[in-house]
Amino acid sequence: MSADVTRGVPAAAGQGVSTSGQDDWKPLRQYTRARIGLARSGNTLKTPDVLEFQAAHAQARDAVHTPLDVACIEQALADEPFLHVNSRAPDRSTYLRRPDLGRRLSEESLAALPKGAWDVVFVAADGLSSTATQQGAVPLFEAMRARLADWQIAPLVVATQARVALGDEIAQTMGAGMVVVMIGERPGLSVADSMGVYLTYAPYVGCPDSSRNCLSNIHPHGLSVQVAADKLAWLMREARHLKLTGVGLKDAAPEGGAIGSVDRLS
Amino acid sequence: MAYRHTLGGETYSFETLKDLLAAASPVRSGDQLAGLCATSDAQRVAARYALADLPLRTFLETALVPYEEDDVTRLIVDTHDKPAFARLAHMTVGQFRDWLLSHEADAATLSAVAPGITPEMAAAVSKIMRNQDLMSVARKIRVVTKFRNTIGLEGCLTSRLQPNHPTDDLKGIAASTLDGLLCGIGDAVIGINPATDSVANGLALLDMLDHARQQYDIPTQTCVLTHVTNTIEIMNRGGAVDLVFQSIAGTQKANEGFGVTLAILQEAYDAALSLKRGTVGQNVMYFETGQGAALSADAHHGVDQQTVEARAYAVARAYKPLLVNTVVGFIGPEYLYDGKQIIRAGLEDHFCAKLLGVPMGCDACYTNHAEADQDDMDTLMVLLGAAGITFLIGVPGADDVMLNYQSLAFHDILTLRSLLGLKPAPEFAAWLERMGLYDGASERMRALAPGQTRLASLAGAA
Structure with missing residues (x-):
């Protein structure tokens, strides 16, 4: 059942089931995850579909509101050093209302970050789905270290109540040449655990989003960690070579489909 | 000049007209984010008193965004119809509210004064109106538009069928389209938000939709909601463009953030007309708007988000659109935090647009990080339906698997039509009956499996 909920694949009962007991929409469901062919009771949805929808919504909301389990990430990292920072948003409610606070480090965190001659710093940020970060950030970090053996990589920074741009201040403070922010994407009903990765060369506080490159849809049923790591390693080497990220790097990429995002109105 | 009101022994002062409007706005997270929100409930009500006493002509004398800097302001000022305004010229904002609600202000009268009303006047009066006021006035106004069917008639509720797919898979989109048509959805438009925003992809999607429409002789229009410059190129290449789509906002800078200018919109409008x-008519434009769009582009000029949103409707009405909709809960909780704010904003947007003569629909929707759920959408759709909304958006099971947010299910729109006794656009309703999908005797959509209908081959089912 839980797998069905995660994928938004309709359960057997209630959905487009005709009097013969067959799912008339089955041949078409292979083409889309959309909730097509939901049967009607009168004009409206049947009980199993109403509850299935609520279960998916609950899972998405939990992904937004469950705090990132920093101790669990520490365990996954074994004995490796890592840093934990927080944005200026003290809690989730403030975080959701004030994206500006999520882009800046708290004073305490700012003072605690070390300086170093690092090529790159990786940030595991909760964003809008702690579930995604919990699941994907450490595996991707480890996969990148395996691919970037000759790079000076800063200790992993775990960031809570964090937006993408928080990575700019982290990298600027630490003196890192580029930043990779691994962050939980806004959950949908069919995927609540999708992680996005944003790469920014020579980041600084206030640098525009157009200077970043993005890989999205990293989750068990989407882009795999290993494929994402290959794409990210290519982007990082090119960024170091071209001394830039953003549109200039996107245009140079071998496959445009890897990079970018959809935004409807803003 | 400062605006003042004394309430409970305290005198509240508002330095500019922008400050007064912002303070009078119902509380919402976007104005808090912008630092424009009233600092107390008492200050908010004091602002409403001061606003109610303000002559309407103040808005003709005081530009919120400078005329010299902003082409939306220039559009509003240069196209203002003074004879139409004459009837309202002596009124304060408070008197305007009372007049709008009076029986004297009937459909014909409201339609006649619309060109004399500016977005700022509409926004101002909305701030001293309760939800039921916003509904009552909007309900009286009919904005009728036409392309292959007639939208906005009394007793009708039309719908956009939104068959989005995360990879624009043609079969997947066709399957969702079939599902919507079997529920009687799609008379406003069958409109896809493409996952990939390119000319080649837009051409392919439009070709598929247009073939389906022609094969079954569906009296509706289709649209791929790609950037206007892509649509211009698609038209140049002979693509099947019924409607030109674009997201718009209420300032020049915000529109620039969308990569559009008024000149580009005019070029696209002319090109679509020439096709x-x-x-049954030639309304060829489709716009989306939404509170928060200008602020998110840092292009709000210190104007509260509801007022700047209303200015987008001045842009829309310049191109005689077939359809406009607010994407009210889509932009996120930093602009509209919860169900209460989303519902209020949906009613405001609908009212302001209709008052200005714009055929307003709504994507009654929310994201998973907003404090809202499907119960809030039920409330919003019923209120909008009662207020005479032009169209609502439906997606399979209310779950948009491409944009990752929740709107209304096709079933919800069926329910609403039944609850309020509303029908699809007449040409589309006749088609549904002709195709055997609607039973005229029981006045119900039949519950049919794909294989039982003549539409089955649309999605390759049989």
């Missing part, structure tokens, strides 16, 4: 694809 003459409409059969």
Whole structure:
């Protein structure tokens, strides 16, 4: 059942089931995850579909509101050093209302970050789905270290109540040449655990989003960690070579489909 | 000049007209984010008192965004119809509210004064109106538009069928389209938000939709909601463009953030008109708007988000659109935090647009990080339905698997039509009956499996 909920694949009962007991929409469901062919009771949805929808919504909301389990990430990292920072948003409610606070480090965190001659710093940020970060950030970090053996990589920074741009201040403070922010994407009903990765060369506080490159849809049923790591390693080497990220790097990429995002109105 | 009001022994002062409007706005997270929100409930009500006493002509004398800097302001000022305004010229904002609600202000009268009303006047009066006021006035106004069917008639509720797919898979989109048509959805438009925003992809999607429409002789229009410059290129290449789509906002800078200017919109409008694809009318534009769009582009000029949103409707009405909709809960909780704010904003947007003569629909929707759920959408759709909304958006099971947010299910729109006794656009309703999908005797959509209908081959089912 839980797998069905995660994928938004309709359960057997209630959905487009005709009097013969067959799912008339089955041949078409292979083409889309959309909730097509939901049967009607009168004009409206049947009980199993109403509850299935609520279960998916609950899972998405939990992904937004469950705090990132920093101790669990520490365990996954074994004995490796890592840093934990927080944005200026003290809690989730403030975080959701004030994206500006999520882009800046708290004073305490700012003072605690070390300086170093690092090529790159990786940030595991909760964003809008702690579930995604919990699941994907450490595996991707480890996969990148395996691919970037000759790079000076800063200790992993775990960031809570964090937006993408928080990575700019982290990298600027630490003196890192580029930043990779691994962050939980806004959950949908069919995927609540999708992680996005944003790469920014020579980041600084206030640098525009157009200077970043993005890989999205990293989750068990989407882009795999290993494929994402290959794409990210290519982007990082090119960024170091071209001394830039953003549109200039996107245009140079071998496959445009890897990079970018959809935004409807803003 | 400062605006003042004394309430409970305390005198509240508002330095500019922008400050007064912002303080009078119902509380919402976007104005808090912008630092424009009233600092107390008492200050908010004091602002409403001061606003109610303000002459309407103040808005003709005081530009919120400078005329010299902003082409939306210039559009509003230069196209203002003074004779139409004459009837309202002596009124304060408070008197305007009372007049709008009076029986004297009937459909014909409201339609006649619309060109004399500026977005700022509409926004101002909305701030001293309760939800039921916003509904009552909007309900009286009919904005009728036409392309292959007639939208906005008394007793009708039309719908956009939104068959989005995360990879624009043609079969997947066709399957969702079939599902919507079997529920009687799609008379406003069958409109896809493409996952990939390119000319080649837009051409392929439009070709598929247009073939389906022609094969079954569906009296509706289709649209791929790609950037206007892509649509211009698609038209240049002979693509099947019924409607030109674009997201718009209420300032020049915000529109620049969307990569559009008024000149580009005019070019696209002229090009679409020249195709003459409409059969019963030639309203060829489709716009989306939403509170928070200008602020998110840092292009709000210190104007509260509801007022700047209303200015987008001045842009829309300049191009005689077939359809406009607010994407009210889509932009996120930093602009509209919860169900209460989303519902209020949906009613405001609908009211302001209708008052200005714009055919307003709504994507009654929310994201998973907003404090809202499907119960809030039920409330919003019923209120909008009662207020005479032009169209609502439906997606399979209310779950948009491409944009990752929740709107209304096709079933919800069926329910609403039944609850309020509303029908699809007449040409589309006749088609549904002709195709055997609607039973005229029981006045119900039949519950049919794909294989039981003549539409089955649309999605390759049989």
